[in-house]
Amino acid sequence: MTGVTAAAIGVPPFQNSEVTTAAVADATLAITSVRSDKRRPSSREPVCEDITGQASEVVSDLWRDRRGRGGTVDRVSEDLREADVAVVGAGLAGLTAARDLIGEGCSVVVLEARDRVGGRLLNEPIGDGKVVEVGGQWIGPTQDRLAALAADVGVDTFPTYTEGENLLEWRGRLRRYRGTIPRVGPLALADFARAQRRLNRMAREVPLDRPWEAPKAREWDSMTARTWQARHLRTRGAQEMLELGIEAVWAAEPEDFSLLHMLFYIHSAGSLEMLFGTEGGAQQDRFVGGSQLIAQRLAERLGAQAVVHNAPVRLIEHGPAGVVVRAGGGVVVRARRVVVAIAPSLAGRIVYDPPLTGHRDQLTQRMPLGTVAKCMAIYDEPFWREQGLSGQATSDTGPVKLIYDNSPPDGSPGVLLGFLEGARARELGRLDPGERRALVIDCFRRTFGHRAAQPDRYVERLWAEEEFSRGCYGCHMPTGAWTHYGDVLRTRAGSIHWAGAEVAEVWSGYMDGAVRSGEAVSREVLAAL
Known part of the structure; x- marks a missing residue:
């Protein structure tokens, strides 16, 4: 390691052997950033600039040094790539972010754990x-x-x-009906309709960007959807209908998540009818x-070298100057920024060096799929x-x-x-x-x-x-999660940015939400570069 690299990270040259890989990578990025910042791009020039050159030589020297000292990094087996932005996950969110960043002149490498693109689309x-x-x-x-x-x-x-007509198997009998709501009896239908109107009205009080600031956020986040259902639906038929709808939308039980999360979801989609409906609904x-075809064609547009398959990310080393992302198969990406575009519960399984805050980590512990x-x-x-x-x-x-x-x-x-x-x-x-x-x-x-x-x-x-999904359709929040941890769901951690269907404000948990989050995070990254 050279003296200028040591100076960049604030240690004397004679202490070089004690400097970590992450620190040297940060220093190299800092040097590169200084060089690239000598002139700001005009409106006709790409937002991002190439970061190859002498910086890669410094990192290569570091890895050879570590190998020679018995370190765990073997330069021969490493597949080093450099980019302005690394993206973790080749679902709709990650691919959309990559598309928009490349469109602004950035170099991007997308790391995908599976042997295919699409994430939860297949x-x-x-x-x-x-x-x-x-x-x-x-x-x-x-x-x-x-x-x-x-x-x-x-x-x-x-x-x-x-x-044609729909079928309803109810109380041991099979009957036909038309429309979205099964004909389970007038009292149950009236009870369900009243609950639906009330939930829609309550949902409109939940800010999509800050659900924890809803007027009754603490109250609603302290009870489950099951608790509210038991208190406000008077008929067994209406309760069972709402439970069926909840299972269909969240792939979970009413006792699994908070009422506040349910209301956020309803507002995010527009109404409960929109979530439940076929014609005129989601x-x-x-x-x-097939839906995966969208991801496949989007990946093709990015180019064969942009997406790396069979590369599950295990470690993200990060600092003010950039990141080093280490994935399976010996793939290493050195970048100025990284977008983690996978479900929060899966993002929590990645090792971060230095570790993320406990607040962020505990959020991911509270977002099961x-x-x-x-x-x-x-x-x-x-x-x-x-x-x-x-x-x-x-x-x-x-x-x-x-x-x-x-x-x-x-x-x-x-x-x-x-x-x-x-x-x-x-x-x-x-x-x-x-x-x-x-x-x-x-x-x-x-x-x-x-x-x-x-x-x-x-x-x-x-x-x-599935190892790299571990559930579907999306994540849900149990009681207390939104009010105590929601503020870090979308907040970037230094050079680490978050994307994915669960991060979206509109159509959270859906494919549309994934696309929206990819578009939003690309703007966030461009502003930070």
């Missing part, structure tokens, strides 16, 4: 070039940023199939070719349509409580999609796959008849079992 081929989505799949009204991104990369939408449309399994039975045709059925069904028996027609745009083959969510996903997720399949198919048989008992193929995805 297409499953079913033959003839067709797919079903075993991850996130829907887009609805007001999800404008996701719609704009899909249009930009040439991915069209088509409506979720809703023609489940209105699907993507031709939901538990869900998407289960699909594939048939030669959607036979239920001939019977005047939409393919949508609701059951109070389960274990599958919600069913959709998930067939491709042309209706062939026929696909029934069933959800295991919350407690049922936790219970059935521990069963033998064959036993779980039998229980799911039996639900399809009870609602759609004996023909549903013999699918040509069965597909399922248990998101809690």
